[in-house]
Amino acid sequence: MAKNYSNVGGSILPPYVKLAIGISIIGVVGFAAYKIYKSISGIGGGRDENKVLDLVDKELKDKIKAGDSLSKPLSTYQSTANAIEEKLKGCETVGTEVDVIKLVIGQVKKPIDWLQLVKAFGKRKIDDCGLWGDTDYELGNLLKDQLDQEVPLGVIQADNFVYNTAKSGRKKTFDILKIYLTKIGVSI
Numbered sequence: 001m002a003k004n005y006s007n008v009g010g011s012i013l014p015p016y017v018k019l020a021i022g023i024s025i026i027g028v029v030g031f032a033a034y035k036i037y038k039s040i041s042g043i044g045g046g047r048d049e050n051k052v053l054d055l056v057d058k059e060l061k062d063k064i065k066a067g068d069s070l071s072k073p074l075s076t077y078q079s080t081a082n083a084i085e086e087k088l089k090g091c092e093t094v095g096t097e098v099d100v101i102k103l104v105i106g107q108v109k110k111p112i113d114w115l116q117l118v119k120a121f122g123k124r125k126i127d128d129c130g131l132w133g134d135t136d137y138e139l140g141n142l143l144k145d146q147l148d149q150e151v152p153l154g155v156i157q158a159d160n161f162v163y164n165t166a167k168s169g170r171k172k173t174f175d176i177l178k179i180y181l182t183k184i185g186v187s188i
Helices: 015-041 047-065 074-088 094-107 111-121 139-146 173-183
Strands: 124-127 134-137 155-158 161-164
Touching: 047 111, 047 139, 074 094, 074 111, 074 124, 074 139, 094 111, 094 139, 094 155, 094 173, 111 139, 124 139, 134 139, 139 173, 161 173
Parallel strands: none
Antiparallel strands: 124 134, 155 161
């Protein structure tokens, strides 16, 4: 039996290969579009982060001059900042986001503590989930951007703060952290 080679110039690729090629092309185009959007919109450009850090440093110095003091030893702010980075780099889960809430609540008892934590965190490159690269963040913008999952039913408890979703409703992790920070006089 002779083979028919009449389709020599046409496509003889199996359908699954065509699908794989199509998905690859869409992925590359999507990645390029994201990078272009990121560069045009200035996300992670670092300019705003540097301004925030300069203002935080000034405000921290003013509070220290006024006689305010930190609640915890200085070294704990750096280790907390490192732990927050570790939990939020890459693909975070609702569990790691809740862990970050607990870390912040455990460290920050008054506004000067928040300022010192932001200073300790500085500006860091945080690995985005997947192939999207990384983004420069200062702590406030990182938390606003990454604490974005809705907390499941239950209780979040850290030090003297308790959030019960059955009583207060389900919220996103950032909103729960914001409730605590607002309570102690910190706004992000």
